[in-house]
Amino acid sequence: MTAVLQLSLTFAFLCLWSCITSSSQCKLNDEDTFKILIATDIHLGYLEKDAIRGNDTFVTFDEIMKQAVQNEVDFVLLGGDLFHDNKPSRKTMHCCMEVMRKYCMGDRPIIFEILSDQAVNFSHSKFPWVNYLDSNLNISIPVFSVHGNHDDPTGADGLCAIDLLSCAGLINHFGRSRSVEKLEISPVLLQKGNTRIALYGIGSIPDERLYRMFINNQVTMLRPREDEDGWFNLFVIHQNRSKHGATNYIPEQFLDDFLDLVVWGHEHECKIAPVRNEQQLFYVTQPGSSVITSLSPGEAVKKHIGLLRVKGKKMNLQKIPLQTIRQFFIQDVTLSEHPDLFSPEQPNVMLKVMDFCQEKVEEMLEEAERQRLGNSLTPEKPLIRLRVDYSGGFEVFNTMRFSQKFVDRVANPKDILHFIRHREAKDNIKAILSHPTSEVLQLRVEDLVKEYFQKAEKNVQLSLLTEQGMGKAVQEFVDKEEKDAIEELIKYQLEKTQRYLRERRVEATEEKIDEEVKGGAFKEDLAIIRAKAHRDRSDSVRDDDLNLSDEPADIAVESDEASTSAPTIRGRGRGSRGTSRRGRGIYINIHKHI
Ligand SMILES: *[C@@H]1O[C@H](CO)[C@@H](O)[C@H](O)[C@H]1NC(C)=O
Ligand SMILES: *[C@@H]1O[C@H](CO)[C@@H](O)[C@H](O)[C@H]1NC(C)=O
Ligand SMILES: *[C@@H]1O[C@H](CO)[C@@H](O)[C@H](O)[C@H]1NC(C)=O
Ligand SMILES: *[C@@H]1O[C@H](CO)[C@@H](O)[C@H](O)[C@H]1NC(C)=O
Ligand SMILES: *[C@@H]1O[C@H](CO)[C@@H](O)[C@H](O)[C@H]1NC(C)=O
DSSP states (O other), rough: OOHHHHHHHHHHHHHHHHHHHHHHOOOSSTTEEEEEEEOOOOTTTTTTOOTTTTTTTHHHHHHHHHHHHHHTEEEEESSSSSSSSSSOOHHHHHHHHHHHHHHBBBSSSHHHHHOOOOHHHHSSSSSSSOOGGTTTTBSSOOOOEOOOOOOOOOOTTBBOOOHHHTTTTSEEOOOOSSSSSSSEEOOOOEOOOEEEEEEEEEEOHHHHHHHHHTTTTTTEEEETTTTGGSEEEEEESSSSSSSSSSTTTGGGGGGTTTSSEEEEEOOOOOOOEEEEETTTTTEEEEOOOOSSSSSSSGGSOEEEEEEEEEEEEEEEEEEOOOOOOOOOEEEEEGGOTTTOOOOTTTTTTHHHHHHHHHHHHHHHHHHHHHHTTTTTSSSHHHHOEEEEEEEETTTOOOHHHHHHHHTTOOGGGGGEEEOOOHHHHHHHHHHHHHHHSSTOOOOOOHHHHHHHHHHHOOOTTGGGGGHHHHHHHHHHHHOOTTTHHHHHHHHHHHHHHHHHHTTTTTTOHHHHHHHHHHTSOOOOOOOHHHHHHHHHHHTTTGGGGOOOOOOOOOOEEEOHHHHHHHHOOOOSSSSOOOOOTTSSSSSOOOOOOO
């Protein structure tokens, strides 16, 4: 059954393919072409207190939104981590709102429609409709975003910074899920002329949990009933793409094969040119962050945002290089590879090594200056990192004096040098390879708690709180300044324990309670608790049309036949049509993709 279905899907795909290859060319800016600006991981507020780099994220956000205006896009699509901190500072929030208000408001008409039921699609919002259909707001460029792991919903009310922007009418937050055990991803349906986009998204979920949901078949992608194959299926995800341990990432193969393009957030290296997944036959674009948050090789790749054009089932992604990004140069040196210059036994070896490192930094600075020539938007002081492998008997030197020499010319004078030793080097490289951008070395509070619980297993009082739940709560307490996290967890576990004991009619002798409690009935973590609380409360393109040059290029046009054929209605019952709450557009029923 499944096999037959797959066969017919492949066949449909091949048909489409041949239509495309034999099709003609057309203009890029017509009434059937969606123009979408894609960007991700803007990390507003990153190092906002830094005397040199403090404004970097705000300046670049301004550049990105300006590009949206200049390119007259229909909307902006963000892949999460708009904010660096879960609770952005007032300054960060203010800068963000200032930029959005400056560029996204105005009289310019918006010419695409929302076909899905907005009251459903934005049900978590107090104003459950897209901002541009709000009669009290004049939106010229709608922004759609999922949340990332830095700006995810927390606290008893499950709100995140993006929800504040949403309430202010500046952003359309989508891809939220109430459940943590099961996911039904259904699209926001958009139409411009004859082009229809099904926009799917999942806001950041801890990788392990999402991985588990995929493995247990708990993730369902819903598809429009009407004209199922006539949609361009665009999916935004904010997860680890590169592998970290067995389940700490999401393999592309997990995603449904009906998708056309996946926009992958979270990973900071710019790999924006769409790469075809040969198994699933979709393309993946990884725009990368618009700010350098770690001095690792992945962040040294030139940063871009994308101008995505979609017409019918065809797409074109134009790379737009960002001008305001601070330059970053990174170089590795291995001291033992220069026996002609110095050896560990020499009396003045330390000074020689220092001179050598200084020379390398000077080289990078010269290169930075050359590349910056004529580009007034690029910040003056570059980021410089020299990784020095000192294995083989060399010693590290005090970097203070070294830093002094560059204090006026480098944006990160304090951490230019990074000493590594061979064994350590291997580990570092392994960590960097597996995740070039994460803060690999950061000590996780969660791990400390885990360790504590492993040691303190006998502690009766604490056995009510699972190690996992407690770890999460403490993590939220520290990372996200979520002051109520621990109290919430304790209260919940206490109630649950009481209920459990009552149900089992355990006589309240202390030993019995211990026994029951240790039986392992309390394996929930904070996120599950919260999701439950929420539920209770609410009750509720193909190769040849891919042109990746920096210049706009023509898109092939599909023959009309496919789009004029009558829509097929599948699934149980007929697709109902009706007016959406805000009186614009029809909505279309969605059915499960098998
Ligand atoms: C950031 O911008 C503000 C306002 O333009 C300015 O006063 C401040 O000095 C800038 N800070 C940095 C670190 O450049
Ligand atoms: C969007 O609305 C449709 C109804 O038109 C609904 O079936 C679907 O679940 C909604 N999607 C989301 C993400 O809420
Ligand atoms: C939005 O712009 C239109 C066109 O200029 C204008 O008629 C309308 O009054 C504006 N609405 C608001 C709420 O400012
Ligand atoms: C990605 O992997 C890192 C390293 O294992 C992990 O700390 C992080 O939580 C993962 N990201 C997500 C969104 O789960
Ligand atoms: C992409 O577009 C450029 C400029 O229009 C054109 O010269 C080039 O041949 C195109 N490349 C492909 C692969 O179609």
